[in-house]
Amino acid sequence: MTLNGWIQILVFCGIIILLVKPLGGYMTRVFNGDRTFLSPIFVPVERGLYRIAGTSEREEQHWTTYTAALLFFSLAGFVVLYFLQRFQGVLPYNPAGMGATEPNLAFNTAVSFVTNTNWQNYGGESTMSYLVQMAGFTVQNFVSAATGIAIAIALIRGFARASGKSIGNFWVDLTRCTLYILLPICIVLTVVYVYLGVPQTLGTYVDATTLEGAKQTIAVGPVASQLAIKMLGTNGGGFFNVNSAHPFENPDAISNLIQMVTIFAIGAALTNVFGRMVGNQRQGWAIFAAMGVLFLAGVIVCYWGEAAGNPLVHALGLDGGNMEGKETRFGITLSALFAVITTAASCGAVNAMHDSFMAISGMIPLINMMLGEVIIGGVGAGLYGILLYVIIAVFVAGLMVGRTPEYLGKKIEAKEVKMAMLAVLVLPLAMLGFTAIATVLPSAVASIANAGPHGFSEILYAYTSAAANNGSAFGGLSGNTAWYNITLGIGMWMGRFFVIIPALAIAGSLVAKKTVPESAGTFPTHGGLFVGLLVGVILIVGGLTFFPALAVGPIVEHLAIGLGQTF
C-alpha cells in the first residue's frame, strides 16, 4: 500500500462527499415536482408523455397500484427485450450480421437487464446487434435504474408522509427520474467520454492490419452513450466483453475516475434526498456514514490483500503486489478500489478480473454483494435495501430505550418486520440455495475453471452476483449453459422483485401511520451510536448467514495459500 494509493482513494471519497448535497438537493426538487433549471425544456415533454399514458402528475397511487404498475412495466420490458434478441437477425442496425440469440441466453439477458443486474453470459461485441444494444439494453439501463430510484422515493414518502394513503405515482416518478436526472447527466458524460477517446459510432467494425501483417477486426459502436448510463444507473453491462478493462470502454485514469464517481453519485445522493424528504438531513448523513464505514472497511481489506500480493510469487523472488488480471494503466490501487465500488454499488462493471484477486481481497466483492448491495448500493436499491436493515436494527435495539420501536416517528410493527425479514430472507435463499444445488450437480460443476475452494467461490460468486442484481462476474465460470442461464435468471428475478414488493408494502403500511413527535425518549437515529448499531446489524443479520459458505470458499483458500497450497 502506498501513500499515492491512499491519496487516490481519499480523492475519490472526497468527490463523492462533495456531490451528496448538491445532487441530493436537485433530486429532491425533481421528485417533489418543484421547478428546476431544466423545467422549461422538460415540462412540456413531461406533460405530453402523461397525456399519452393517460395519467397526470396530480394523480397519486396506493402502494398496490404503484407496485402493479411497476411489475407490469418490468414485465413489458422483459418481453420486448427477449423478442428483440430473438429477432435481431431480421431487424435493422445489425452491421455485423448477428444471428438470433439462443432462447435460454435471451431469457437470462432479458431478466438481467430488466432487473438492473446486467449479468452478461454473452460477449457484447460478438453476440448482440446495435439495435439490441441501443433500443434494448440502453433503454433498460435507463428505465431499470429509474425504477429502482422510484421505489426508493416511494419508500421515503412512506416515512415522510403521515396518515396518507398514496405513495406517489410510478409513471410520474419514472418519467421525472429519466428526464431530469439520468438523461441530462448522461448526455454530458457521453460527450466527455467521446472527448477522452471512447468510440461513439453506428458504423461497422474496423479492420486493421497489424505491424506483423495480421488482419484484426476492431469492434466499435455506440460505446460512449452506453458507458454513461452503465455507470450512472449502476447497470454495469459493458459494450465489450471485458467491460471497463477494455481500452475503448475505459481509456485512462481520468475516465476511470469519472466511472467510479458516477457509479456512486446517485446512490450516495439518495441518502441526502432521504434526509431532506423526512425533514432532517442528519438522518440521511447517518445512513451515508454507515455505508461509508462498510465501504472503507472493504477498501482497506481489498487494497491490503492486493498490495500484499501472493506469497507464492514472492517465494520466487518477485516482490510487489498482485498484478494478475489487472490493467497496467490502472494498477493495484484503482483495480482494488474499482472492484469494491462496483460490488458495493450493484454496478457490476469491472476494470480488472476479480477471479485473479487474492482470495481475501476477492472475498470483499462477495461480501459486499451478500450484504444485499446496501453500501451505497444500486441506484435506489441501495437506499431501500439499507432501509430494510434500518427497520430490523431499530426493531431489535429500539426496545432498549423503553419504547416500542419507531423510526422517524413511524412505529415499526409486525407488518414492517414481516416484510423486512422476507426481503432479507430472499438473498440467502437464492444465493446459498442455488449454490448448494450447483455444487453437487456434476453438469454445473463442469462449468468451473478451477477445482477446490476457488471453484466453489466461482459458483458462489455467480449466484451472489445474480441475486444481488450486481452482474459482475468472477470469471472462470462458463455461465452460458442452459442450467446457469435459467437458474441465474431466476436468482436475479428473486433478488429484484422479492425485495421490491416487500419494500413497497412497507411504504404503503408506513404512509398510513401517524408520525409520533420526537422527544427526549425517542431512539436517536442520527448519531454515531446508530451508525455503529446499523453496521453491526447489517454484518450480523445480513452477513453471518454466509459465514459457512465463505469459510469453505475464500477463507480456506486464503489460509491455504499461506501454507503454500493453491487450487
Added chain:
Amino acid sequence: MSQSKSASLIDSSILIPAIGGAFKKLNPRSLIRNPVMFVVAVVSALTTVLFLKDIATGGQSLGFSFQIIIWLWFTVLFANFAEAVAEGRGKAQADSLRKARTETQAKLLSGDDRTNFKMVPGASLKVGDIVLVDAGDIIPSDGEVVEGIASVNESAITGESAPVIRESGGDRSAVTGGTQVLSDWLRVRITAAAGSTFIDRMIALVEGAERQKTPNEIALNILLAGMTLIFVLATATIPSFASYAGGAIPVVVLVALFVTLIPTTIGALLSAIGIAGMDRLIQFNVLAMSGRAVEAAGDVDTLLLDKTGTITFGNRQATEFLPVKGVSEQELADAAQLASLADETPEGRSIVVLAKEKYGIRARDMQTLHATFVPFTAQSRMSGVDIDGSSIRKGAVDAVLAYANQVSLAAPGAGGTAVATRATAETIRDLQAIADQIAKGGGTPLAVVRDGKLLGIIYLKDIVKGGIRERFAELRRMGIRTVMITGDNPLTAAAIAAEAGVDDFLAQATPENKLTLIREEQSKGKLVAMCGDGTNDAPALAQADVGVAMNTGTVAAREAGNMVDLDSDPTKLIEIVGIGKQLLMTRGALTTFSIANDIAKYFAIIPAMFLAFYPQLGALNIMGLQTPQSAILSAIIFNALIIVALIPLSLKGVKYRAIGAGALLRRNLLIYGLGGVIVPFVGIKAIDVVITSLGLA
C-alpha cells in the same frame, strides 16, 4: 397481595413445581405458541430418532451424539422452565385470590322491603338482581350500591386492611364480590354474573391463562421466526458445500450449529419476560387488563394528572397571615385563629396550626370563651365566631367586604362616619391588592374582619407535594409531557403548574374538554395515559391509551380503563410508565444479546465442523478449543445454560433509568450488544476447559 408478599426470585415453592411444569410444557400444543422453541423441539426429536437408529445399527461416536441430544432437550426444557417459573409467581397470587372467592349465600331481595329476602347461592345470581348485604356478610358478586352506606373490608383484593366506605350514588358506589361488609348494610345491584367477576378476571390475569401475545411480542416473534428461517438456509446448504469438498458432516453437528445460531435465548425467555412484566404491575397493586396496556404504558408521551391528590395534597393550607396597614400580624393571626377554632374543615384546621406554629397562639376552648360558632353557608360564604358581643368572620374577599360594609354602616365607629369611611376605602384598596397578589400566585385569599374592621388576608395555598417537581423533571428526561388537570381557574392553575413544574395544564376541566384534550394529543400521534375514578371520567379513560381506574371508583370507570389501581393512588401512573418501559427494554436487551451471541458460536463450530477436510480452517479456532467435539459440545452447552442464567434478569427486568434515550441506548448497547459478543467467547472457552478436564469430549 401487598408488596411485602411478593415472591422472591429463588423461592423453592415456585421453582420445584416449575420443574414439573417444564416437562408438561413439552406438549406440542403448548410448544407451538413459541416458534423458535418449537423448531428446537422438532430437531431434537429428529436427532433422537436418528440416534436410536444409530444405536441399532451400531453407529460411531455415540457418546458424543448422546451428549448433544441431551443438551438439545435441555435447551427446550430450560425455556419451558423459564416460562413455568414466571407463571408460578402469578399462581401464588391467584391462590390467595381464590380463597376470597368462596361459595357465599346471598340475600336476594324481591321488593323494596329490606326484610323480605330469600337466601340463594351466590353463584345463582344474575345481572340486575338486587341483594341485601348486612354487616358481616360477604358481598356475593360485583355490583353497584343502590342504597345505603357501609364500611367494607377489601383486603381480599387490595391487601389493604383499613376498611373503605361504599355508598350509593357518587364515585364510591362499586363493590367487589368477595369483599366483606363490616358495618351497616347495603342494597347492591349485581353487575357481573358468576365466573366473570372482578376477582375471576384477576385470577385469570395473574395466572396468565388469558395471556395473549401483545402486538410487539407478535412482531418480535415474526423477527425470530425469520431469523430461524435464515439459519435454516445457512445450515441446510452446508451438506452440499461439504460434499463438493469431498467430506460429510454428521446431522447431529448440523443440528447443533443450527440450534446455537437461531435466537434461542430470547425465544426461550420471551414469554417469561411478558408474564413477569404483568406480574411486576401486580406486585405494585396495579392490575393490567391486557399485556397491550403494559406495552402502551412504556410508549406513553403525555401524562394527564389530576392536580388534587397527585400534584398537590388534597386540601389548601394556610401558609401566611397578611394584615392590612395598621394591623399587626399577631392581631390578624389571633382573630383568624379564633374564627377557625370550631372550623373542622382542613383549611380551618390549617389556620389554627399556622397560628400556633408561627405566632405561638395556643388553641383555646370555645366553651370557656363563651363563643358561638357561625358555620359556613352557601349564602354568607363566611364562617366565624361571636364572642362577648364581638364578631369575627373569615371568608371569600368579596363576601367579607360586603359584610364589613354592612356592619360599619349599622354601627358607625367613634371617629365619625366620614373618617371611618375614608379609612375603610384605603384599607379596602390595600386588602384587595393583597388578595390580587395571592390569586395571581395561585393561592386562595381569605379575608378576616372583626366588628366591621378589615384585618387582613389569610393566604391559603395548594401545597405541591414534596419531590414532585423532580419527578416531572425525570419524566421530561424520559420524553414524557405532563399535563395537569384541574377545576381551578386558569390563573390559579398556571401558578400551580409553574410551581409543580408540569409542562402544561388544563384549567376548568370538564369531562368533555378532558376527552377533547386526549383526542388532540392522539391526533398528533401521541399516546396518552390518565387516571380517573368517577363515572364522568369513563369516556376519557376509554379514549386514553393507558387508562388507570381507581379501585375506589365507579363500575363504569373500572370498565372503561385498561388498568385498575387497587390502592387508588393516582401518583402511581408514573411508576406504571416505568414498568412498561422496563418490560420493553428487557425484551430488547435480551434480543440484542441473543443475536450478538452468534459470532462466537460460529467461531466455535465452523472450524470444528470442516476440520476433517479443510484442516486450514483450524486457524479460525481463535478460542483454542481442545477438540472438534469439545468445541461443538461447549457451544451447545453454553447455548442451553445461558437461558437458565438469564431467567433472573428476564423476571426482574432491565432497570429503566431516566437518563435520556441516547445515553440509555449507549449503555444498553454496551452491556447487551458488546457484552453479547464477548460473553459467549469466554463462556464457551470455560465450558470447553471443564468438559475436557471431565473427559466428556
